[in-house]
Amino acid sequence: MSMNVILAQTVVNGLMVGMIYVLMAIGFTMVFGIMRIVNFAHGEFYMVGAFLFAILYGSNEMQFAVSVFLAVGATALLGLVMEWVVFRRFRGNELNGMIASVGVALIIQNSALLMWGSSARTVPPVVSGVLSVGGIVFPWSRLVVIIGAIIAVVSLNLLVGRTRIGRAMRAVAQDAEIAQVQGIRVDVIFPAAFALGVSLAAFAGVLMAPVLSVSPFIGLAPTLKAFVIVVIGGLGSVPGAVVGGLLIGLIESFAGTFVSASLSEILQFLVVIAVVLLRPQGLLGRKEREA
Amino acid sequence: MKSPTIKPAQYFGVLVAVALAVLLPWFAPNQFYVHLATVGCINLMLVLGLAIIARAGQLSMGHGGFALVGGYVSALLSMKGWPPLLTLFIAGLVAAVIAAALGWIILRLRGVYFVLVAFAFSQIAVLLALDMSSITGGANGIVGVPPISIFGYVLRAKPQFYPFALGCALATLLLTWLLYRSPLGTMMAATAENQRLTESSGIDTHRVQVIAFTIGSGIAGFAGALSTHYLRFISPDSYTFWESVSYLTMLVVGGRDGVLGPVIGVLVLTPLPELLRSTEGLQHIIYGTVLVVCLMFVPNGLASLVQIWRARQRVIATSATLVAKEVP
Numbered sequence: 001m002s003m004n005v006i007l008a009q010t011v012v013n014g015l016m017v018g019m020i021y022v023l024m025a026i027g028f029t030m031v032f033g034i035m036r037i038v039n040f041a042h043g044e045f046y047m048v049g050a051f052l053f054a055i056l057y058g059s060n061e062m063q064f065a066v067s068v069f070l071a072v073g074a075t076a077l078l079g080l081v082m083e084w085v086v087f088r089r090f091r092g093n094e095l096n097g098m099i100a101s102v103g104v105a106l107i108i109q110n111s112a113l114l115m116w117g118s119s120a121r122t123v124p125p126v127v128s129g130v131l132s133v134g135g136i137v138f139p140w141s142r143l144v145v146i147i148g149a150i151i152a153v154v155s156l157n158l159l160v161g162r163t164r165i166g167r168a169m170r171a172v173a174q175d176a177e178i179a180q181v182q183g184i185r186v187d188v189i190f191p192a193a194f195a196l197g198v199s200l201a202a203f204a205g206v207l208m209a210p211v212l213s214v215s216p217f218i219g220l221a222p223t224l225k226a227f228v229i230v231v232i233g234g235l236g237s238v239p240g241a242v243v244g245g246l247l248i249g250l251i252e253s254f255a256g257t258f259v260s261a262s263l264s265e266i267l268q269f270l271v272v273i274a275v276v277l278l279r280p281q282g283l284l285g286r287k288e289r290e291a
Numbered sequence: 292m293k294s295p296t297i298k299p300a301q302y303f304g305v306l307v308a309v310a311l312a313v314l315l316p317w318f319a320p321n322q323f324y325v326h327l328a329t330v331g332c333i334n335l336m337l338v339l340g341l342a343i344i345a346r347a348g349q350l351s352m353g354h355g356g357f358a359l360v361g362g363y364v365s366a367l368l369s370m371k372g373w374p375p376l377l378t379l380f381i382a383g384l385v386a387a388v389i390a391a392a393l394g395w396i397i398l399r400l401r402g403v404y405f406v407l408v409a410f411a412f413s414q415i416a417v418l419l420a421l422d423m424s425s426i427t428g429g430a431n432g433i434v435g436v437p438p439i440s441i442f443g444y445v446l447r448a449k450p451q452f453y454p455f456a457l458g459c460a461l462a463t464l465l466l467t468w469l470l471y472r473s474p475l476g477t478m479m480a481a482t483a484e485n486q487r488l489t490e491s492s493g494i495d496t497h498r499v500q501v502i503a504f505t506i507g508s509g510i511a512g513f514a515g516a517l518s519t520h521y522l523r524f525i526s527p528d529s530y531t532f533w534e535s536v537s538y539l540t541m542l543v544v545g546g547r548d549g550v551l552g553p554v555i556g557v558l559v560l561t562p563l564p565e566l567l568r569s570t571e572g573l574q575h576i577i578y579g580t581v582l583v584v585c586l587m588f589v590p591n592g593l594a595s596l597v598q599i600w601r602a603r604q605r606v607i608a609t610s611a612t613l614v615a616k617e618v619p
């Protein structure tokens with residue numbers, strides 16, 4: 001293999017992993033921006049989405065689109081229940097909300113372990129074959145992940161930027177009290193935003209299920225990545241999550257291919273420290289108004 | 292904790308509790324209880340370390356990382372022939388130095404950011420332990436860490452180790468209590484209460500938080516080393532994310548104010564997994580539920596119930612004396 005081929009494939013891999021991180025980080029940062037909750041259980045929703053997809057598409061051989069819809073929808077429903085039972089009580093209470101989300105993560109992960117067992121499952125690939133451009137081949141299975149994630153990010157952008165509910169969400173993120181005074185139903189926006197954030201995580205899980213294997217323990221790693229990314233990009237900033245996610249994905253892919261996987265983790269940590277030192281609000285974050 | 296004087300009843304209560312803890316090996320039905328008590332002592336030190344950091348208004352999710360660093364430092368040095376009694380303190384010191392350097396950088400961050408970065412640090416500690424396998428033994432860890440010996444007396448078995456662990460835990464408890472009552476402790480509490488107001492009173496809150504983080508993480512390093520010499524083994528799996536979470540859980544369930552909270556949290560949550568062992572897979576689910584339910588209904592921890600009860604007693608007592616005065 002020539003250098004070009006390796007480079008191109010490293011970039012594709014980096015973009016794929018990066019886009020998954022972007023999806024995770026956007027959901028995470030949205031929930032924080034609007035509800036002020038650092039959701040340690042975010043990755044568990046990714047896991048649930050991946051599992052449901054594996055069961056529906058892999059084991060029950062349902063249609064692809066139906067499986068995606070059901071897996072994401074059911075996870076969003078679970079998110080709504082969790083918001084209703086647990087998270088709404090901790091709105092605005094950052095530290096307690098964060099610890100409570102750890103409890104929720106424990107509950108979801110171990111429930112999955114009880115229900116579905118600890119062994120890893122594989123999901124049959126959605127597409128096969130390769131795309132060859134100028135002598136460089138890309139497996140379609142990975143391109144599908146990138147395309148799917150781009151569609152999700154673009155439609156989310158339209159939803160938040162162009163629709164009524166999106167505008168309401170932005171208003172609540174800026175100042176919940178003032179938004180309420182303006183007639184925005186805050187008690188509808190909170191669960192809606194939480195469910196939306198969780199759906200993004202579930203969709204990321206669905207996309208990754210055919211590429212990686214699925215087990216109850218896959219949720220923690222993407223949660224950690226989401227943390228790192230939002231610190232780099234700025235907590236609460238969606239464009240920051242996109243930039244941070246792609247950056248981390250590419251670092252991981254390049255360091256993993258050319259040096260070693262653990263070096264990439266250490267490199268990411270150094271990037272975080274550097275960002276914290278030089279630009280504490282994150283690359284694209286806005287300085288927070290102190291209360 | 293507000294009352295500056297200590298009532299004789301409180302002295303008595305503390306004495307009884309300490310006596311019970313000291314006498315435990317004699318009335319414990321078997322060795323397993325002694326083991327559990329030793330683990331409880333080590334947990335108490337870790338949770339107290341976390342409580343000190345929390346006293347200054349920060350939560351650390353990377354606490355296990357410092358315990359891991361301490362454990363490895365002490366294990367490696369004592370394998371080279373250094374006396375374990377000395378390496379315990381070196382372990383604490385190394386963890387404290389790392390915490391000071393890291394804290395100085397990351398404690399400029401608001402609460403949540405700090406948690407995220409401290410947490411990332413603990414992941415790096417685990418990764419380094421895995422990666423530098425020529426020194427740390429990689430995923431297999433280090434087996435056969437030498438036991439602690441005091442003036443030639445080797446603490447090899449459980450009944451011999453327990454008094455030492457208890458002594459360390461009580462010393463940490465006393466130090467924490469003294470710290471809370473010192474001017475520095477007041478500065479820490481003030482920083483947690485209102486950082487800007489404290490800053491405007493001429494206190495360098497950044498420094499206060501770095502000091503608290505350094506002390507708390509140093510204790511974690513010491514406790515991690517203690518645990519390593521007790522189990523005579525350490526691996527990257529010894530202190531993972533879930534260990535950090537469990538210390539935090541103990542602190543939150545027990546209560547974040549004062550020294551009573553960590554004690555209660557450790558007493559309740561150290562034996563809990565053992566009691567739940569028969570429920571197999573439900574164990575962690577129950578653990579998570581306890582955490583969430585506690586946060587919902589007793590957000591200030593179980594220790595706050597004692598304070599509420601005490602305050603109520605005080606009100607009843609004063610109203611009773613008033614009534615007694617009015618009714619001849």
